[in-house]
Amino acid sequence: MEGFELLGRRIHPALRPYLGDFVGYAYQGDPPELHRGLPTRCLTVVISLDEPLGIAWPGAPVEKFTTAVSGLHSTAVRIGDSPNMSGLQLGLTPAGSRALLGLPSGELASVVLDVDKLLGQSAQELGERLRAAQDWEQRFTIVETLLLEAWRDEPIPAPQAELSWAWRRLCETAGGVGVQELAAEVGWSRRHLTERFRTEYGLAPKVAARVMRFEQAVGRLKRRPRTRLADLAADLGYADQAHLTREWHSLAGCSPRQWITEELPFVQDDAGVDEPV
Numbered sequence: 001m002e003g004f005e006l007l008g009r010r011i012h013p014a015l016r017p018y019l020g021d022f023v024g025y026a027y028q029g030d031p032p033e034l035h036r037g038l039p040t041r042c043l044t045v046v047i048s049l050d051e052p053l054g055i056a057w058p059g060a061p062v063e064k065f066t067t068a069v070s071g072l073h074s075t076a077v078r079i080g081d082s083p084n085m086s087g088l089q090l091g092l093t094p095a096g097s098r099a100l101l102g103l104p105s106g107e108l109a110s111v112v113l114d115v116d117k118l119l120g121q122s123a124q125e126l127g128e129r130l131r132a133a134q135d136w137e138q139r140f141t142i143v144e145t146l147l148l149e150a151w152r153d154e155p156i157p158a159p160q161a162e163l164s165w166a167w168r169r170l171c172e173t174a175g176g177v178g179v180q181e182l183a184a185e186v187g188w189s190r191r192h193l194t195e196r197f198r199t200e201y202g203l204a205p206k207v208a209a210r211v212m213r214f215e216q217a218v219g220r221l222k223r224r225p226r227t228r229l230a231d232l233a234a235d236l237g238y239a240d241q242a243h244l245t246r247e248w249h250s251l252a253g254c255s256p257r258q259w260i261t262e263e264l265p266f267v268q269d270d271a272g273v274d275e276p277v
Helices: 094-101 115-119 121-132 136-152 161-172 179-186 190-201 205-223 229-236 241-252 256-266
Strands: 004-008 019-027 034-037 043-048 053-056 063-065 067-070 077-080 086-092 112-114
Touching: 019 136, 034 256, 043 094, 043 121, 053 067, 063 112, 067 115, 086 094, 086 136, 094 136, 112 115, 121 136, 161 179, 161 190, 161 205, 179 190, 179 205, 190 205, 205 229, 205 241, 205 256, 229 241, 229 256, 241 256
Parallel strands: none
Antiparallel strands: 004 019, 019 086, 034 077, 043 067, 043 086, 053 063, 053 077, 067 112
């Protein structure tokens, strides 16, 4: 492994409700044998610029994708077993899933699909154009132009207002609001909110809250890898360091320190990238 380059593109103002991040990646040498695709509040779209990307759920065989979309999930996926060297990655918010893919994110929960099968010829053509582009700036512009055109089309109807409210509250508090409080705010029972929320987004609200707090922890460790885990746990509302570590094992499949040792050298800070909602 000789190096890793992560190139960011500031998100166009019109796309901020739909796009959480927009990056290009390139390895200068052999890619790592293992990279963990961690749970986040966004769906992930990856477009390879060379070899197909290997992706596998824990305990499942590797599948190869030239273009892939992964719905919201609460366990890390394995990325590797492939000579893939470069590509583009987009984080779609649930609103972006409806607007671009024409589907609520719940229909893509905990699965990885070929984008070509969802979008057809347009996705194939996009991949070909990106692979033929001369540089990263041109690639970013191609995707941005496509997305801006897509948003002009009428997306499928937005989710029920109560569900949108609950999602925004979880995002604004980084998972710091309880399900019972959410249910009281929208005037539903806890059970009804949980069922409707899971159908729309693919995760129950309690699980989505865990993912969002975990996502905040990941961001803190990217920026300050030497952070004391006990301090991080206290700052983010975990009961103690042991609770934080258990959550990492559940969501990432490893401890925080193992992730830092194995992967943080190849994960660059995404400072300046807008927070998705």
